Amino acid sequence: MADTKSKVKETKAKVTDQKPRIGVFVCHCGTNIAGVVDVKAIIEYAKTVPNVVHAEDYQYVCSTPGQKKITDAIKEKNLTGTVVAACSPRLHEPTFRRATKEGGLNPFRFEMANIREQGTWVHMHDPAGATEKAKDAIRIAVAKASLLEDLTPKSVAVEHAAMVVGAGIAGMQAALDLANAGIKTYLVEKLPSIGGRMSQLDKTFPTLDCSQCILTPKMVDVGRAENIELLTYHEVDAVEGFIGNFDVTLRKKANGVLSMAEAEAKGISGGGCNGCGDCEPVCPVIKPNPFEMGMKPRKAIYIYHPQVVPLLYTIDFDSCIKCGLCVTACGEKKAIDLEMKDELRKVKVGTVVLALGYDMFPVENKREWGYKQFDNVVNSLELERLICASGPTAGHLIRPSDGQTPKRVAFVLCAGSRDNTGIGKPYCSRFCCMYSLKHAHQIIEKIPGVIPYIFYMDIRSFGKMYEEFYYRIQDEGAKFIRGRVANILEDPVTKNLHVYAEDTMLNRPIDLEVDMVVLAAAVQPAADTDRTRKLFGVSCSQDGWLLEAHPKLNPCGTTTAGVFVAGVCQGPKDIPDTVAQAEGAASAASIPIHIGKVELEPYFAQCIEEKCAGCGMCVNLCPYSALSLVDKEGGGKVMQVTEAKCKGCGTCGGFCPGGAIWMQHFATPQVIAQIDAFLLGGAK
């Protein structure tokens, strides 16, 4: 505490004693900035701003010669602070902080004036207005730079473990990569088995690999990997901490069944579930099977699908009637515990990869296509199960109304995607074109004489070997009709369907009678994505997909340091892209762990003891429990900050009635100086 006190006093001394000498560097950014504003006028103005002793412009300040101008000026002009007027600090603040450091100053003596993203780019047709705004932005930045203090980033150790949330193909790949890199990895999955959506698919485009055949070896690898702790039927309950030290509380959902290891731990020698399946036939409860899209029955005690990893039965306590027949059937193995409760567990990890996956858009919301109204309108994931050898019909495609083999099948693409009506999704779901082509191929292969009719807007076959696959399906006899389907009606007698559309190539309306319709429904973020992302403090884009740190240059990172994204949860993508991003995310997540420490921005709160009345208001406000009241020498209380817990939001500083909290880098005098600089025109 003594340290804190002296630090604040020292800072104040520094701020008041030293006459600020600020250098201003204005970037042209090619024509991005210089093409709109009058850079010469800005430089001339900057030279008149109080405390500015040096001002110059350059084509690209971020370039090596540009940065050298900063380091040279610091030395030659004996600067105490630097201001770069250029792009957003979110882009180049680290660059210029480094340059400032190389010039011999503390890197936190740098302040950026954003005159591109919040200047020339948004006022392109108002050069005079943009120039005035740029001058003000520089004045505001100089005012802050004049009061900035030396700060030292805090270095914290990184826990040598990672967590991957979601065990679809993205999560599995990320977990395998992390584990193979020698990192202990917790793989958390809400369902009883790993595998995700890919385990529901029959074949994969364009190679026509059997999905299960390429997936199950990976599932087995994950199950066997020494460094992976598989936590199926677990959910993330709470997250505390920050990069390097996330304390994650996991909820082990009650599955009613003891694994062999759990049985051993409970002293049931040789007991626990070995997946024999004796329990399942005796269970009297029958429910729709969600893995089979509700097209097959499931008992209340079940395995998620035949190739589950881990092989462990699960009781669905929402439908279990606790009759106890399964307990009897299980016998000596004593694997079933009908009174099992959820358990909470805490794990500590250094970094996290979110691979939360997707759900199908509820295409019944588009009422004109008759999904869930007409028996023979299915969505593409249902078709996937209907043509899969392990599916409810053993791979024989039948139409649901009468079990007959369809001879005319219509595929409706963009079913809910690229939809600006407000009911569907505005984005392209990216893999529906390709899997619909694959579906067309599969039914042609399975049913002689079948005709697939593909209603499309554009066929987006953008991947490697995708366009070739498209030509192949054309040659195989699929009919392509360019036009959105307006309406689908059912013949109440035959249960055949009439598809109404406009063929925009031939410019004529179509009424096509088919036996079955497949809606290539849009995808949307998985149901609990929003809850999970909020636990980790990750933002989402307007459509609910997780927001990457930068769409091009940091596609796996997020705004929360140490949390990375992989797979469709970041935006629709096919399996190759998902696996590639998962490998990227795993690599990014392994870096801080291998380095072993991270530097945190030193935006901590500090208590100015002479001003603190010990009221404790800030203590309750802090979302991270970083503040506490301690006894003061000579009686009374005073607030104390635990720097390791403080994330620098400043909520305490915004509230303190006595102004006793010094928010480093955003201290009250610094912010007030900015406001005064804007409205009163700089220092008095």
Added chain:
Amino acid sequence: MAGPDGWKPKILGIVCNWCSYAGADLAGSARAQYPPDIRIVRLMCTGRLDPLFIMKAFMDGADGVLVSGCHFGDCHYLEGNYKSAKRMFLLKSVLKDLGFDDKRLRMTFVSASEGAKWAKVVGDVVKTINDLGPSPIKALSK
């Protein structure tokens, strides 16, 4: 957007680093155009917003203040925006008591993906302040 007598509004925007500042950057990347009558001060979180900052701005002669943070539930620091939003009610009533139109202070929520919304919000605020005219601070302090 100058008024008939050449008056231009002075509007202070106080935004959080994670959502609204990023949203304003996105407006730039997307080249969304809006009037240049706002100056931005960036804080890490709107929770840092000391009511003093806003009062100081109005005392300094600001014609309007826009506070913008993350959407509720999306705050990078869990709940800073709630705490800030609560202060706005109080501030608005204080401003009213002092003789200001409380429309001169506005809080909005713009996420990092809402560039277009940021442009619209600033356009709206500039219009509101243009309609209200110059700050009454000079008349009030006489």
